[in-house]
Structures are given as structure tokens and as C-alpha cells.
Amino acid sequence: MTAVSWAMLLQFAFAGLAAALALLPAERIRSVLSGAASAVMSAVGVVTGVLAMNGVTGGLQFAVAVPAVPLTFAPDRLGGLFIVLASVIGLLVAVYGAASVRGASASRTAWFALPLFLMGMQLVPAAADAVSFLLVWEAMALGSTVLLLAEHAGSSRVSSAAVWYAVMSQLSFLFILAGFGVLSAAAGGTDFSALSAVAPASPPALLAFVLLVLGFGSKAGLVPLHVWLPRAHPEAPSHVSAAMSAAMVKMGIYGILLVVVRFFPGGPDWWGIVLLVLGGGSAVYGILQASVSSDLKVLLAYSTTENVGLIVLAIGASVLLTAHGITAAAGAAMLAALLLVVSHAVFKVTLFLAAGSVLHATGERNLDHLGGLGRRMPWTAAAFGIAALGAAALPISSGFVSEWVLLQSLVHGTRVGGAAVSVIVSIAMPIVVAVVALTAGLAVLTFVKAYGIGFLARPRSAAAAGAHESSRVVRAVLIAGAAGVVLLGLVPGPLATALVSVLPASGTPIVESAGLLGVNLPGLGAVLDPLVLVILTAVLASFVIIATLRSAWRNPQRIDAFAWGGGGERAQPRMQYTATSFAEPVVRVFDDVLQPARDVEVTHAGESRYLVNRVRFSQSVTDIVESRLYRPVLTVIDRFGVVVRRIQNGSIHLYLLYSFAAVIVVLVVATL
Amino acid sequence: MTQTSYAELIGVCAGALLLTSVLTVWYRSQRASVRALGAQGVALAALVAVVAIDRAEAELIPVIALVLVLKGLVLPWVLTRRRTPAAGARAGADHGEETMLLNPVAILVAAALLAVVAYAVTWPLVADSLSPAAHAAPVGVAMVLIGFLVLLTRRRAISQLVGFLALDNGIATVAFLISGGVPLLLEFGASLDILLVTLILVVFSRQMRTVFGDTDVDRMRELHD
Numbered sequence: 001m002t003a004v005s006w007a008m009l010l011q012f013a014f015a016g017l018a019a020a021l022a023l024l025p026a027e028r029i030r031s032v033l034s035g036a037a038s039a040v041m042s043a044v045g046v047v048t049g050v051l052a053m054n055g056v057t058g059g060l061q062f063a064v065a066v067p068a069v070p071l072t073f074a075p076d077r078l079g080g081l082f083i084v085l086a087s088v089i090g091l092l093v094a095v096y097g098a099a100s101v102r103g104a105s106a107s108r109t110a111w112f113a114l115p116l117f118l119m120g121m122q123l124v125p126a127a128a129d130a131v132s133f134l135l136v137w138e139a140m141a142l143g144s145t146v147l148l149l150a151e152h153a154g155s156s157r158v159s160s161a162a163v164w165y166a167v168m169s170q171l172s173f174l175f176i177l178a179g180f181g182v183l184s185a186a187a188g189g190t191d192f193s194a195l196s197a198v199a200p201a202s203p204p205a206l207l208a209f210v211l212l213v214l215g216f217g218s219k220a221g222l223v224p225l226h227v228w229l230p231r232a233h234p235e236a237p238s239h240v241s242a243a244m245s246a247a248m249v250k251m252g253i254y255g256i257l258l259v260v261v262r263f264f265p266g267g268p269d270w271w272g273i274v275l276l277v278l279g280g281g282s283a284v285y286g287i288l289q290a291s292v293s294s295d296l297k298v299l300l301a302y303s304t305t306e307n308v309g310l311i312v313l314a315i316g317a318s319v320l321l322t323a324h325g326i327t328a329a330a331g332a333a334m335l336a337a338l339l340l341v342v343s344h345a346v347f348k349v350t351l352f353l354a355a356g357s358v359l360h361a362t363g364e365r366n367l368d369h370l371g372g373l374g375r376r377m378p379w380t381a382a383a384f385g386i387a388a389l390g391a392a393a394l395p396i397s398s399g400f401v402s403e404w405v406l407l408q409s410l411v412h413g414t415r416v417g418g419a420a421v422s423v424i425v426s427i428a429m430p431i432v433v434a435v436v437a438l439t440a441g442l443a444v445l446t447f448v449k450a451y452g453i454g455f456l457a458r459p460r461s462a463a464a465a466g467a468h469e470s471s472r473v474v475r476a477v478l479i480a481g482a483a484g485v486v487l488l489g490l491v492p493g494p495l496a497t498a499l500v501s502v503l504p505a506s507g508t509p510i511v512e513s514a515g516l517l518g519v520n521l522p523g524l525g526a527v528l529d530p531l532v533l534v535i536l537t538a539v540l541a542s543f544v545i546i547a548t549l550r551s552a553w554r555n556p557q558r559i560d561a562f563a564w565g566g567g568g569e570r571a572q573p574r575m576q577y578t579a580t581s582f583a584e585p586v587v588r589v590f591d592d593v594l595q596p597a598r599d600v601e602v603t604h605a606g607e608s609r610y611l612v613n614r615v616r617f618s619q620s621v622t623d624i625v626e627s628r629l630y631r632p633v634l635t636v637i638d639r640f641g642v643v644v645r646r647i648q649n650g651s652i653h654l655y656l657l658y659s660f661a662a663v664i665v666v667l668v669v670a671t672l
Numbered sequence: 673m674t675q676t677s678y679a680e681l682i683g684v685c686a687g688a689l690l691l692t693s694v695l696t697v698w699y700r701s702q703r704a705s706v707r708a709l710g711a712q713g714v715a716l717a718a719l720v721a722v723v724a725i726d727r728a729e730a731e732l733i734p735v736i737a738l739v740l741v742l743k744g745l746v747l748p749w750v751l752t753r754r755r756t757p758a759a760g761a762r763a764g765a766d767h768g769e770e771t772m773l774l775n776p777v778a779i780l781v782a783a784a785l786l787a788v789v790a791y792a793v794t795w796p797l798v799a800d801s802l803s804p805a806a807h808a809a810p811v812g813v814a815m816v817l818i819g820f821l822v823l824l825t826r827r828r829a830i831s832q833l834v835g836f837l838a839l840d841n842g843i844a845t846v847a848f849l850i851s852g853g854v855p856l857l858l859e860f861g862a863s864l865d866i867l868l869v870t871l872i873l874v875v876f877s878r879q880m881r882t883v884f885g886d887t888d889v890d891r892m893r894e895l896h897d
Contacts, residue, residue, distance in 0.1 A: 652832075653773065653824055660820045667793040667813075 002058030007048040008073060008126065009060065014041035015119040022111035027102070034111040035098020038118055042094055045087030045122040052080025052126075053502055059126060069190060071132040075125055077502040078261060082125035082254045085342065089247040089349050090118040092477050096353050097239040099473035100360060105237035110150040117143025117243065124251045130180040130190040137176065137251070141169040144248060147240040148232055161231035168218055168228035175215030176255070183208045183263075192262065200264035209271060212259050213278070220252025220308045223282040224625045230289070233301035234365065238356020241297065245304045246349035250341055253311055260319050261334075265504060269323035269424065275316025276428060280435040282309030285593075285625070287439050291446040291586050292594060292621050294367045294579040296355050299450055300348070303391055306439060307344040311337050314406050317432060321413050324422040328523025331503070331510035332409035336402055338499040343398035343488060347390030350481030354384035357474055358454065361467040367450065367579035372459035376467040381455040383478035388447040390485040393440050396534060398488035401519065403440060404528055405496075407433065412524040442586070449582045458573045490531050491517035580619060587621070596621045678726050679804035682849075685719035686808040688712075689845055693815045694783050696838050697822045698776055705822075705834050706751045712841055713743030720848055723805060735859050739844070742863050747837060750870055751830055773825045783818050790814035798850070809849045815842030829877035829887035833870060840866055 018037035024030040052075035059074030075083055097105075097114065104110070120140030127133035145166050152158045180190070186204035187194045198205050218225035229249075233241040256275070260267055286305030293299040314337035321330035357380045358373060359365055374381040390397035414420060414429045459465035469475070488495055493513035500510045514520030518529025587596055599618045605611040692712035699705045717740035724732035772779065790813035798806040819839030826832050844862075877887045 656820070656823050660817075660824055663820065664789060664817070667789070671793040671796055 002056060004048055004051050004056050004058040004075065005060055007044055007051060010044045011041050011048060011119065011122065012060075014038075014044060015115045017041075018115035019112050022115070023108055027106050030108065030111055031101060031106045032098050034114070035094050038094035038115050039091050039098070041115060042087045042090035042118060042122070045090060045118075046084055048075070048122075048126070049080045049083030049085075049087055052083060053077055053498065054080075059128065069129070069131045071135065072128040072191070073123060073126040073132060074128040076128075076262070078257060079125035079127075079254075081338070081499065081502045082250060083122055085250055085345050086118070086121040086125070086247045089243055089345055090122065092349055092353070092481060093239045093243045094118065096242070096356070096474060096477045097237075099471055099477070100356070101237060101239065104153060105150045105240075107150065110147055110237070113143045113146035114240075115143075117147055117240075121243075121247055121251060125254050128192050130184055130192070130195065134173070134177060134180065138173060140248065140251065141173065144236075144240065144244055145169065148236045150237055150240070151235070155235070157231075158235045161228075161235040165228045165232040168225065172215045172218035172225070172252075175211050175218065177215075179208045179211035179215060182211065192258075196263040198263070200267050205264055206268075209259060209264070209267065213256060213274065216252040216255030216259075217278060217312070218252070219255070220249045220312070221282070221305045222252075222278050222308060222312060223285045223305065224629055226282065226286070226305045227623065227626050227630055229305055230298050230301045230623065233304070233352075234295060234297035238297075238352060238359060241301075242349045242352035242356070245301065245352055246345045249304060249308055250345060253308065253315075253337075253341055256312065256315060257337075260315060261503065265322075267319055267323065269320050272316045272318070272320025272323060273424070273428070275312050275319060276432060277316075279309045279311070279313030279316050280432060282306065283313060283439045284309070284435060284442075287442040287446060288586070288590055288593060289621070289623065291442050291449070292583045292596070294583075296358065296365050296367055296370070296450065296454060297352070298365075299367075299446065300351050300355060303351075303443070303446065304344075304348060306443065307340065307348070307391075310403075310406070310436065310439065311340045311344070313432065313436070314340060314409075317406075317410060317413065317429075320425060320428065321409075324425050326413055326416055326421055326425065327506060328416075328508065328510070328521075329409045329413035331500075331506055331508075332405055332521050332524055333413070334503055335496060335500055335510055336406035336409055338502070339398070339402035339405055339492070339496065342495065342499070343390060343402045343485070346398060346481060346484040346488060347387040350383055350387035350478060350485065351391060353474075353481065354380050354387065354478055357470040357478070358384075358467070360470065362461075362463040364461065364463050367453045369461040370454045370459070370464045371457045371461075371573065371576065372455075372464055373467055374455040376465075377455075377469045379469060379475045380478060381451075383475075383482040384455065385451050386482040386485050388451045390489070392444040392447040394444065396489045396530060397485050398492070399485075401489055401492040401496075401528065401530065403436070405519065405521070407436060408521055408524050408526045410436065412526070445583075445586065449579055453577065453579045453582060457576045460573050460576065460578070490534065492519050492528075492530065493517035587619070593624075594621050595624055675804075678722070681722045682719070682804050682808050685715055685722055686811040686845075686849075688715035689719065689815060689841070690787070690811050693818045693838055693842070694780070696834055697779055697783055697818055697825070700772070700776070702828065702831055702834075703752060705831060706748050709751075709834055709837055709841075710744055710748035712838065713745075713747065714740065716743055716841055716845060716848075719845065723848055726805075731856060735856060738859065738863055742867060743837075743841060743844075746867070747870055750874055751833060771827055773827065779821070779825060782821055786817040786821060787814040790817055805849045809846055812842050812844075812846030812849055815839075815845055818842070827888045829873065829880060833873050833877075836873075837866070837870065 014037050018034050018041060021034040021037055022030060024033065055077060057074065059072065061073070062071040094114070101110075116139055120136050120138075120143055123136040124133065124140060127136055145162060148165055149158065149162045152162065180195075182204050183195045183198055184190045186198045186202065186208075189195075198208075214225070218228075221229040233245055236244060260271065260275075283306050286302045286307075286309055290299045290302035290306060293302060314333050318330045318333035318337065321327075321333060355365070357377065358370065361377060361380075362370065362373075364370055386397070390399040393399035393403040410429050410433050414426050420426050459467075470478075494517060496511045496519045497513055503510075508523055510521065510523065512520045512522055514527050515529035516531040518527065518531065520527045587594055597620050599616075601616040601618075602612055603614040603616075605613040689712060692708045692715060695708035696705045696712070699708060717736050720732060720736045720739055724736060774782065787810075791810040794810040794813045798809050801807065816839050819835050819837075819842055822835030822838055823832050824835075826835060880887045
């Protein structure tokens with residue numbers, strides 16, 4: 001029994017406690033106690049993960065849980081990182097949930113499902129063989145589905161979202177099952193160390209790669225398997241969507257890393273191309289949909305697809321560069337992927353929890369009806385703003401550092417010592433840089449919209465005007481998240497070196513701490529020291545600020561004039577930009593991709609064609625992957641389903657006849 | 673007991689089992705079907721007794737008692753029991769005539785065919801055996817198939833239960849004929865299961881009657897999401 005084993009045992013104990021406390025009758029007590037137990041469980045999970053990251057081996061083995069195969073949970077360093085991630089998110093989410101959820105989301109079932117979900121997520125990276133991996137993977141899917149259904153009584157969209165989610169979860173599970181099945185058959189065992197003995201270029205490994213990427217990609221929300229994400233994230237209770245978006249989709253990323261880092265570190269270069277295409281497509285498509293969405297939580301969900309796309313793109317770049325022997329850039333790309341994973345987890349949990357507070361305070365998710373929340377909910381607004389900086393990858397945030405490393409690796413990836421290495425890489429990298437740049441630009445626009453329309457200006461509805469700040473505990477959780485975003489952005493050095501330590505060791509160090517805890521990529525000759533930059537900027541800015549203040553002091557007269565007011569009264573809230581109007585240029589530019597449905601309805605005054613009484617404009621952007629890819633498939637399945645109905649028509653006698661016929665056929669066949 | 677008389681006795685019991693089995697499927701009246709089932713239970717107990725005497729196994733005595741009490745008395749009683757005197761009049765309809773999905777002649781022909789199938793498929797398995805008991809095993813398989821036929825052709829819930837129990841009797845018969853029964857503990861467990869299932873289904877069919885005014889399972893065709 002090592003420290004890891006004890007920590008995992010403790011986790012199990014607290015998970016059981018949380019599940020038991022979830023059955024208490026009083027809602028308030030249940031929420032606080034079960035939430036607290038889940039939080040402690042996650043805190044212990046952080047310890048497990050940190051130990052595993054530092055190379056402490058050991059774990060738990062259940063010899064008799066499944067016939068013939070012992071279940072083994074023994075995290076390696078990479079798994080440790082993802083355990084830390086899932087546990088930190090779990091901790092924030094459990095505390096937030098204990099402090100804020102009410103009603104259906106605080107039901108016994110929901111509180112029972114939360115530890116199942118969180119524990120499942122924390123165990124997925126710990127699994128050391130395919131069977132235990134699939135088992136906890138399914139526990140995670142089951143727990144999240146139950147949580148997603150918590151509010152099903154209130155809205156029919158919840159059950160529809162749950163059906164989509166459940167179907168896509170099962171589809172992803174089947175792909176993963178098939179992938180592991182192919183690998184196990186080739187390796188002759190289900191143990192991960194046995195699986196990694198399969199040669200990367202052999203047909204089973206290639207088939208398994210395709211199946212596993214499909215399965216894990218669906219969980220990660222990659223286009224075109226992302227359709228569950230913009231449905232499930234908005235409809236789930238906010239703390240659950242935070243956990244799903246910040247931690248659960250990362251398990252899909254972990255799965256992909258499992259394939260390309262742990263099982264087959266020397267995969268062929270087309271694996272990299274496949275991941276680049278999947279990731280790039282998801283990044284652009286996700287952020288485009290996010291930029292035109294007016295629903296705050298849908299926007300955040302699509303932004304998750306974007307970020308996951310960037311992560312997979314970085315992994316793909318690393319695989320491609322490794323296959324062509326450009327190791328320094330490949331290492332940096334893998335580091336970028338891990339940095340993006342951590343940074344996305346931190347800012348997305350903050351964004352979703354802040355969105356949850358907004359939803360709780362106003363009952364609105366539609367940005368077109370929000371506004372002016374900055375004054376009414378200052379703490380939430382500040383946390384959301386800082387996390388939005390991270391999501392837009394702007395300086396002083398963790399998002400900036402990770403995208404900087406990604407771009408460094410891509411830019412320096414084409415040449416080694418000044419000479420181009422490979423045609424494919426030389427063509428791919430500039431395209432990828434363009435994709436990342438486009439994504440980054442749209443991300444800025446998206447989050448300017450989300451923050452500007454939602455929190456600045458004046459309230460656009462009575463609900464927004466009557467908003468109130470959330471409770472202290474909730475504020476503390478939000479501030480902790482926002483602090484994480486800034487901290488990882490200002491002093492990225494320690495995190496980057498820790499992340500590199502979980503990767504298989506290579507000859508030259510990928511990253512070093514430089515200056516005031518900044519990052520130095522020695523292989524690429526690039527240094528970023530955000531803290532120094534911030535201090536430098538502050539010093540330079542102080543001169544300007546002092547000058548401005550002095551001139552203001554000397555010339556105290558001030559004229560309050562309403563810009564473009566034309567001498568009129570103050571502008572009405574309805575005159576402000578809305579989320580839809582802010583995104584209008586984007587919709588116009590990407591008209592062919594987004595294909596929005598617009599409807600202009602003009603009501604004329606009396607008989608006149610020239611006097612207009614009222615103009616009503618509505619625009620909706622649908623997910624074209626869904627309407628072009630999924631709908632036709634569903635229609636075909638539906639038609640087939642009608643035929644099947646005749647066989648499966650509900651008559652008990654018919655069913656009995658089936659089994660009777662089966663018995664007789666089996667008997668006769670056995671005799672022959 | 674001589675080998676000949678043993679074979680004779682086994683033959684008589686197996687014949688009785690097959691006959692009662694055919695009677696359960698042939699009778700139109702539920703009450704008569706249940707009575708035939710009770711007779712089958714008694715015949716099964718007799719069969720176990722014959723096997724026990726031949727093998728001189730004292731361990732089988734509690735099994736005989738168990739089979740006799742449970743399959744011969746308790747289960748038929750549970751199936752025919754009326755709930756309350758007041759409800760008895762209405763319940764009478766449920767114990768009365770059963771409308772079948774096949775006419776009686778067709779059912780008898782089907783039962784005969786099933787017996788032939790059972791013989792055809794089981795004989796190769798037991799042909800090499802010297803024991804007269806094993807040679808009677810096709811009867812057990814035929815009982816299973818005929819029990820299935822009851823399940824298939826009846827509409828009312830209670831009649832379906834009769835079919836289910838007849839099927840179970842068939843399984844027990846095969847077990848006793850081929851191997852002299854399963855271990856006592858297993859026998860107890862299986863019997864308890866059967867009793868529980870029957871009790872639950874009887875309660876369930878009463879619920880059905882309260883809700884639908886009938887226990888015709890053909891009415892429960894609506895599929896729910």
C-alpha cells in the first residue's frame with residue numbers, strides 16, 4: 001500500500017459518504033453535507049493526482065469485481081495530471097453546488113449522482129486496464145446523464161437534451177469498446193502495458209486509432225460529434241455544466257493522449273493530419289457558432305468545442321512533428337496542448353459558474369435580455385471578465401500563455417536549423433497558424449460580446465435590472481477560479497515545468513522556468529515572462545496616467561455632453577447594441593457557413609405601403625452539421641423504425657412466440 | 673424394487689405428467705386448468721418418490737414433501753383463491769371461460785407435434801443411457817414446450833401463470849429424470865423463487881383487473897417511451 005493507494009481508498013470512502021448523505025430528507029442539510037463530502041473527496045483526489053504526477057506508483061486492485069479480470073486503478077504521471085484537473089474542478093463544483101442549488105437540482109437523486117459523476121471522472125485517468133477504464137467511463141456517463149435530467153420536470157428541452165446526450169455517450173462508448181477490443185485481441189490482454197506493446201503501424205493499431213479517436217472525440221465534443229454539447233451544457237444545472245465542460249470533455253482529451261502518448265508514441269504522420277483537421281475544424285466551427293449565439297450557456301458550450309479543437313490541433317501538430325523528427329517543436333506543441341487543457345479547465349469552470357450565478361439572479365440566459373449586471377453583481381462580473389480574458393487568450397491570462405506556446409511551436413515547427421524538413425509540415429503549419437489566428441480573433445469578439453452585452457451597459461429587461469449578487473461562498477468559488485486564471489497567466493513557469501514532467505522524457509528539456517517564473521522554450525529560442533511584461537507595462541503606463549491626472553488637476557472644467565445625443569435625452573436601453581446586433585457583421589461575413597434563417601415581418605399602417613407600423617426582425621442560426629448530417633440519418637433510422645415496430649408491437653403473445661420459436665430452433669439445431 | 677417395476681412406475685408417472693400437461697392446455701376453464709396443474713404437481717411428487725426409492729436417497733424425502741406441498745397444493749390454491757367475498761362475483765369471470773387464440777383441436781395437434789419435437793431432440797441425448805428414468809426425459813422437454821404453448825395461447829394473466837408453472841414443472845421433471853434432482857439447497861431456492869414470482873404476478877394481475885377491469889394481456893399493447 002503506497003500513499004496513492006491510501007488516498008484512493010479515502011476517495012472511495014468519501015464518495016460513499018457523499019452518496020449516503022445524499023439520501024437525507026431535508027434539502028438544505030442534504031445539500032450542505034453531501035456537497036461537503038464530495039468536496040472533501042475531490043480534495044483528496046487532488047492529493048492522489050499530485051502524488052501520481054510526482055511519480056509515486058501504486059493504486060488499488062479489485063480482484064473479484066468482474067469475473068476473471070481484476071480491476072486495476074494505478075495512475076501514471078499523465079493520469080495524475082488529469083486526476084488533479086478533475087479533482088480541482090470537482091472541488092469547486094461541489095462547493096458551488098452545496099451553496100447554491102435548490103429545488104429539483106438538489107433532489108436526492110441529483111446529490112446521489114454527483115459523487116458518482118465526480119468519482120467516475122477522477123478514476124478514469126487512474127484506470128490501468130481497458131475493463132476498469134470502460135467501467136468508470138460508464139459511471140461518469142451515467143452520473144452526468146442523471147444530473148442532466150435533474151430539471152426535466154421544468155422543461156421538455158431537458159429531456160430532449162438528455163436523449164441526445166445519452167445516445168452520443170453510448171455511441172462514444174461503443175467506439176471506445178470496439179477500439180479497446182481490437183487492441184486487446186491483438187495484444188492478448190486488456191492491461192494498458194500489454195496494449196502499448198502492439199506495433200503502431202500494424203493494422204489493429206490503425207483501426208483502433210480510428211475507433212478510439214471517434215469515441216474519445218465524441219466525448220470531447222469535436223465536430224462533427226459535438227451535437228450533444230450545445231444541448232446538454234445549457235440544459236444541465238450550472239454546476240453540472242461547469243463540471244461537464246471543464247472536466248468531463250477533458251477525459252476525451254485524456255483518451256486521445258492515452259492513444260498517441262502512452263500506447264503509440266511513434267504513430268504515423270497521417271494520425272497527426274487527422275487530428276489537425278478534426279481539431280482545426282472544431283476550433284473554427286465552434287467559435288463561429290459561439291460568436292453568433294445569444295444564449296450565454298450555448299455560447300460557452302460552443303466555446304468549449306473551440307478550445308477542445310485547439311487542444312486536439314496541438315496534439316495533432318505534436319504527432320505530425322514527431323513523425324518528421326522535429327522533436328523540439330513537437331515537445332512544445334504537446335506542452336501547449338497540456339497548457340490549453342489546464343487553462344481551459346480553469347477559465348471555463350469560472351465562466352460556467354458565473355453564468356450559473358447570472359441565471360440564478362435573473363432567470364435569463366439570453367444575452368439580448370441581460371445587461372448592466374456589472375453594477376449589480378460586481379464580484380460575478382469581475383470573475384466572468386477575468387475568465388473571459390482567458391477564453392479570449394488575452395495577456396495576463398492562462399489562455400494567452402498556452403496559445404503563445406502553441407503558436408511558437410507551429411511557427412518554429414517547419415524548419416530545423418534553418419532548413420525545411422518536410423513538404424507536408426511546410427504546407428500544414430502555415431495553414432494551422434492561420435486557423436489558430438482566425439480562432440483567436442473570433443474568440444476575442446465572442447467574449448467581448450459575452451462580457452460587454454451581459455455585464456456592461458444598461459439592463460435590457462426587468463429581470464436584469466432586479467439582479468442581486470450571489471452568496472459569499474459562491475463568490476469565493478468564482479474568485480478562486482478567476483485567481484487561478486490570472487495566476488497561471490502571470491507565473492506560468494512552474495506549471496509548464498510540471499506539465500512537461502508528466503510527458504515521456506526526451507533528450508533536451510522542452511521548457512525551462514525563466515526570469516520571474518516565466519517560460520523559456522530552449523529548443524525554439526523563445527521566452528515569455530508575463531510578470532516582467534506586466535511590471536514593465538505598469539511602469540510605462542504610470543507616466544501616462546500621472547500626466548493625465550496632472551492635466552485633469554490643472555484643468556478641472558468638465559463638460560457632460562451626450563455623444564451623438566443630438567441634444568436629446570439619455571439613450572433608452574433599447575437603443576443599445578444587443579448580442580445579435582453585435583454579432584451581425586460576423587453573420588454577414590460567414591453567411592455561407594452559418595446559413596442563418598432570417599425573417600423580417602413588416603406591419604403596415606392601414607392601407608399605406610409607405611407608412612410602417614411595426615417591423616419585426618428575427619434571426620436564428622442552426623447547427624448545420626446537425627441539420628445536414630444528423631437529420632438525414634435520423635430520418636432514415638425513423639423509417640426503418642416504423643418497419644421494426646411491426647416486429648416489436650407490444651403484444652406479449654408475439655414476444656412469447658419469438659422466444660418459443662427461438663427455443664425450438666435452438667433445440668432442433670442442437671440435435672442436427 | 674425390481675428394474676421392471678421401476679421402469680413401469682416411471683412410465684406411469686411420466687404418462688401422468690404428460691397427460692396433465694396436455695389437460696392444462698386443452699381445458700377451456702381456468703379453474704380446470706389450475707386443477708390439472710395441481711394434479712401435475714402431485715404426479716411430479718410421485719415421480720420424485722419413485723426416483724428416491726430406486727436410489728435409496730433419504731435426502732430426497734424433504735424434496736418430495738416440498739414438491740407435493742408447493743406444486744400440488746399451495747400454488748393451485750394461490751391461483752384460484754378469491755380475494756374477498758364481495759369481489760368474488762366479479763372475480764368469477766376471471767376464473768371462468770378463457771377465450772383462446774387457437775381452437776382446442778388445433779391446440780391438441782400443436783401439443784402432439786411439440787411432443788414429437790421434444791422426443792426427436794431429446795432422444796439422441798439419452799439414447800446411450802441405460803436408466804429407464806433418463807429414457808423418460810423427453811416427457812419433461814415436452815412439458816416445457818407445452819407450457820410455452822399455454823403461455824402463447826391464453827389471454828388472461830392467470831392462465832399465463834398456469835403456463836409458466838407448467839413450464840417450470842417440465843424443467844423440474846427433466847432435472848429429476850436425468851440426474852435425480854438438483855441439490856436440496858438449490859431445489860429450495862428455485863421453489864422459493866417460483867412461489868415469489870407467482871405471488872407477485874397474482875398481485876399484479878389483481879392490479880390489472882382494478883385498472884383495466886380485465887386481465888387480458890392483449891390489451892396491454894401500448895408501448896411507452
